[in-house]
Amino acid sequence: MVKWIKDKKGSIAVQALLIIAIFLLIAYLGVEIWKVVAIQRTVRAATYQATKYIALNGPYWGLDPGAWEQAVWPLIANGLLSNPFVPADSISRGQSRNPTITIWLDPVCNAVNYCERGQFWIQVDLKYRLWMPPRIEDSDGTWMQVNVASREYGKLQCFP
């Protein structure tokens, strides 16, 4: 045992392998963090566009957040898909809706006072799957779900 510990043959290869493995892991995590940050920026930009769209045109569909959600869907979905890191199959309008769009409108807002009380916000939640490398005792990695969210506040544009 003592002889084996003292044997230095191949130690450089072992050291190099360890360093390369750690380096690759750091590089992978760096790229993944960069991707999440890029997606966060895209979600924010899409939410901003949707807020602007509702602020300008919202009253055309009535003061109904449900109708607004339907109207902003293509804007948000296309905006998110402009980022190559957002997988096209992750955007779905079906049963497992992704992203989810939540719109809040001041409950006292009505057709008469919307110029003053037309405050609203839009929140977009995008679920994104991130692959985590395997730990030493595992054989496969695990998928981690990250929720990328953005909320923008707006006010309905008052028409002359």
Next chain:
Amino acid sequence: MLRRLQALRKDNRGSYELLQFALILPIFVVILYGSFELTKLISIRQSLDAGTYQAARYLSVYHTSYAHPERVKPRPGDDTLRALRLIWESLQANSYLTGDPAVRLSVRYFNALGQEIRSPADLNCSDMESALARQETNGLIFTVRAELTLPWRASVLGISLGTVTLTSTQTSFVDCGPWVPWPPPTPTPGLEPTPTPGTGG
């Protein structure tokens, strides 16, 4: 002299470090040169993104309806030409591309359903209500997609990685504003000078 050379040959001190260095050096050099190439591509991609954003914003705000029919006679394709020019100028401001005539740039436009359209600026704001009524197809939403093919092949240490095509996409909507149709022109000031305080008799 010969003895000194023999001693140097037999001396094993530092051999581990030298071997380790020799193993790591090529990887380090590839990463270094690769990062130069990557920085260049990211910089060009950022310029393309900025240009596409400006083009989408231009088409969102300055569309056919905003051209005053009495002052400006819009011609079909004028807006898309201006949008293309905005992207081109943004690319030319990037030092990696300045003055390179071989850059190939193509711009395409899509509606909310992803179908290719001629120009998003053709929508007349007087038809806005009917465009908004179609929530599913949403006539106001458009996407600008710019594709740039670089005039050189990306390479690391002389190894070619092939032709690079960068794509940038921006989604926006035609902003008709609350003043549809065109607002009345701002009254021009009369010939009478405006009285200034303190100069009156």
